[in-house]
Amino acid sequence: MQLVVREASAGPFLSQVLQQALSEQQLSALQLQQIKSKAVLMSLKFADKFYNKYKMHLLEQAAYDVIGITSLGLRALSDGDQQQALQALLSQEGIVKPFQKGWSMLSAVSRKTPGKNSLYGEVDEQLLQQVSSPPDAEDWPGWHAYQQALTEHHRHQAMQLLRQQFYQKQVFDEFEHFSLEEVLAEVVLYRAICSGDKVRQDLKKRLRQINLAEHWFSETYLLLQTEAVLSELPAENAAAIRADLGQHFIPALLRTLQFCRDYQSLQQTDATPEKLDAFEHKHGLQSPLLGWPHYLEL
Known part of the structure; x- marks a missing residue:
């Protein structure tokens, strides 16, 4: 599972933080591998719950979802400060806490429509699609999409x-x-x-x-x-x-x-x-x- 972006100022916030840390030699190969391993495990669990973990394209989508949700929570927890975000990723909880934060943020602003169930339960499908992102995306609209949903x-x-x-x-x-x-x-x-x-x-x-x-x-x-x-x-x-x-x-x-x-x-x-x-x-x-x-x- 790739977690690196092309430029430090673009793409999902999680990838920005990792790329910046690597470029400044604040993150070792072992630490990066540990973060990736947790991300892979979370993607498997996410795919098992909402998709089909035995289908490669759905497993890939789950990975994009985890990256987007984690990016959202990580930015909120760190107030956009990449150094604080890196420390959160290197903590014992790793990306779990940012993911949980991001999921709760999405759940809180998702409109519940009577008679219409979301694939993701308490989280709106369209909103999650906007937050979800490949790790090497040139642009990540997830934070802006969340802010719009929060305003609404x-x-x-x-x-x-x-x-x-x-x-x-x-x-x-x-x-x-x-x-x-x-x-x-x-x-x-x-x-x-x-x-x-x-x-x-x-x-x-x-x-x-x-x-x-x-x-x-x-x-x-x-x-x-x-x-x-x-x-x-x-x-x-x-x-x-x-x-x-x-x-x-x-x-x-x-x-x-x-x-x-x-x-x-x-x-x-x-x-x-x-x-x-x-x-x-x-x-x-x-x-x-x-x-x-x-x-x-x-």
Whole structure:
């Protein structure tokens, strides 16, 4: 099993560390052989669990998986410092601890889809494919792929937290919201209009009776309302949500609030639900109504 890359600055992190150590004579042939032996054994175990260890191409794939997973964990444990990484590899646990770390990292950020099982159990197949790498690859996208998955994991966690904290119902259609911004916007808009109540599917009905104060129609007011929502969340989750929001979030929310006023005016003419829905659809095509609920008022 080869564990060396062509250049010290390219390829999977495990290979980078070994190549650098060899070039600086910090790693003996015996030590390298011991690391390789453990890697081969782990590859056999991985192939036996998830593939077929008696088929050469699957055994090779298992080796690539072990290299990628170990690289991920090794980089995390060493914070990208190759000297620390080398010491971890030369410890009694060798590559076992970095592999376990990498596997737990992948497991933590893998989305569990009901009714769809991954070949790798708790780890997403596509994510592992991105992390997996031959030892001599010129480029290793594994760390970047993990960072993207981690960001998406934080978004999903934040969406769940917002729903648990601010929605009356706790069972949601997975297609009801497509982004973290949409969830936050609906919470902010509903609470701003409905005096801080938990979100229900009754905004359009309640809008008929609400006096929309003039001072609500400002970006400053909506920014304060957004911060009021975030202040009720744990600091790390609030920080993750702030980092995810685009610069157009507040202006888009203001446009939706202005639409609320126009929608209310149409309601007061005793417009039919169909006419109101057509009005909503027309404005939605012109500009997305961020935070506006998507259901037909009956």
